[in-house]
Every structure is written in structure tokens, then in C-alpha cells.
Amino acid sequence: MIANRQSLPRLCIVSGGGEHADMKGSALRQASALGHSGAVMYQLREKGLLGGRLYELACRLKPLLARSGSLLQINDRADIAQASGADGVHLPESSCPAVTIRKAFPLLLAGQSVHSVRAAREAEKSGIHYLLFGPVFPTPSKERFGPPQGLENLEKVCRTVSIPVYALGGVTPERALACIECGAWGVAALAPFLDAGSLPVTVESYRSYLPT
């Protein structure tokens, strides 16, 4: 069942991306640390993992995340999302065309990363349910996407589309409110959540700036 706009969590946690290397077990530690806290969207983004291990990891994450009512989104791979019982797929901008994925996997909640107003409009037209837009603020991990887009472009995107937009890229808890004021539905981040030990506190800190 596809979550409607009102039921999408306000906070999106993106996995560390190092499951194939020095961060093995990180995603499970994060999901465990979430415990029974409020719902988040957890995006498993592990480009270094082969399909089999990604599938196994997704299968193990799903019940852990379900305890908090959190959603599990699989980056890029709709097949693995569907096979593992995850909630949906998160498409990078360079993915297989969104419209074909929506048609082939109609039951998956489908998000997409976009870096321009044009791409945002196109994604919405393709039937994408929510967007990640960024980088809004400077961040070392997103340098390849060029200079920060700033709050102005975030606002433009949020005004252009009617689907929920998550602001991504250097969004600290303190900056989350400004993103919401620009029309973002929520915020997404990777680095602040890498330390599973402090994850519950970090989540709470974000929540204090986000609408309920």
C-alpha cells in the first residue's frame, strides 16, 4: 500500500553506503537504534553491494524498521524493493526512466532525487510520489552535484510540484525549520546518523524542528 502524502515521515535517513567495505553492519545498527521511536523513512543506498546481499540486508531491515512504523526505501533497485517487501524504491536522477518503473512496479512507493526544477516537474509527471532535492547547503559528500542550491531553489521546486519534497545536503537540525518554511515536506541526511549510538538523540533533535 502506497503511503499518502500525509503519512510520509518528515525525516529521511540515508544509509552510509559502506556496507560492502568498512561499514558492514551499519544499516542494521541504525535500524536497531531507531527502536520504537517515531517513524522515519530509511533509504538503503548501498551501491557497492551486489543484488544478493542487498536483498538479504533489506529483508533483515524491514522488520526492524517496522517496529517504529518506519518506511524502507531501496535506492535504485525496484526489483530488490519488491522482492524484499520494502515499501518502495528511491530512484537516482540517472535511473531507468521513472515512468517505466512506476508502470512495472505500481505498488512501490517511488521517490526520486532531483537537482533542478525541470527534473522535479518531470518526476512528478512520471508518477513519482516524493522528491529528494539538493544539495541545499554545502556538504562534502555531495560536491559532485555542484555548488549548493540554496533555499531559493528549494523554494522554487516546492512551489513547482505538489508532491512532498525532502531537502537534502547539509541540513542540520537547526536548518530543518528553514527548509520547512520554504515548503519542504521534510529533510533528509546521511552523515548525522552514521553513529548508531547517538542516533536516537539526533533523530529527536531533528524532530524538535520539524512539524509533527
Next chain:
Amino acid sequence: MNLPRRFICVITDEQCSPVELAGMALDGGARMVQLRRKGASGRELFEWAVRVQELCHRHEAIFIVNDRVDIALAMNADGVHLGQEDLPVAAAREILGPDAVIGVSVSCVEEARKAHDDGASYIGLGHIFPTSSKEKSSPPLGTTAIETVSKAVDLPVVAIGGIGPVNAAGVIRAGASGIAVISAVTGAANPVMATRELVRTIWQ
């Protein structure tokens, strides 16, 4: 979907244009094309797949995608080819349905039996001979493995690894239905002729 009784399957490599290679192999008589390009983005794969699939349709050949079940389904490709470390076969079968061609790479009877039980349509067995197409950590299996596996498992065997015009006949004699090639075609001065010669050899 039924596989041809004997056939050449060409697998795209990491260098050549998949579309160009597929076109030449199909002109040479290949009956199956597997689109494989590790590290390509979903969009790149999709764009190649559209064009390779069109060529396959024109030649009434089978078109399958390596690893990416999502792209195979989105494309309505004939099927996928899965390695031992890819999405489990049963999960792929569930997504693609009963008619899809699902090939599975195996290197021993146990893996072949499991592939059969999980719903594979054929098994890719290799590598049979020494090959430069991939870095291999294990020794080549030789044609005796084809005999062993094709007797043990009731699935078509597609042999792969170092197979060319010189040894193709022996591979078929050992019980393989198909031969999958990369460098025998991509590395040939004339890929159309190279494929044609392989096709002639397996039917002799």
C-alpha cells in the same frame, strides 16, 4: 518461452557498444543477446536495452538483461541472467512470472540443482576453458563438467568460458544446448563472420 535447441548467446562486454555488438552477432546468427555492463547507470542500461531489444525482435532472438530484474521487467525483456551473488532466482521468478527466461550462472552440480529447484530456465555453466574475459580464481571446468551437469539436471546448459570455433563442437557433444561468448565475438576482426562460424560449428 522456449529456448532454441542449439544456440549462440552473445554477451556484451565492457568496451564495445552493446548495440553495435548485438547487431553484428545477430547478423551472424546469434539467437540470444545478454546485455551486461557492470557499473552502468539504470538509464544507460535502459537506453541500450531499448535498442538491443528492437534488434532482437527483428531477428526473433531472445533478449535478456544481466542482474537487473527491475530493468528486465520495465523493458518487458524476455528475461534475466543471474549470478550466484545476485537477487535469488526464486525472487526473480516471482517478479518476472512463469514465462520469463531466467538463466543462472553455476559452476557445479549442487548449484545447478538449486537453480533448477528455484525456477531457472537454463544454467550457464563455466568457465569451461581458460578465458581472458573475466578474472578467474578457479581452474577451468573442462567439458566433462558439461556431461556431469547436463545429466544431473533437467535444464538446458549454456556453456561459457574460452569457447571458440576450435572447441565449440566438443562442448555441444558434451551435452550443452548453447554457447555463450564474449571475446570470441568482440575480439574478432569480423564479429559477424566469427558468430556465423560458431553457429555453423554447433550445427555440424
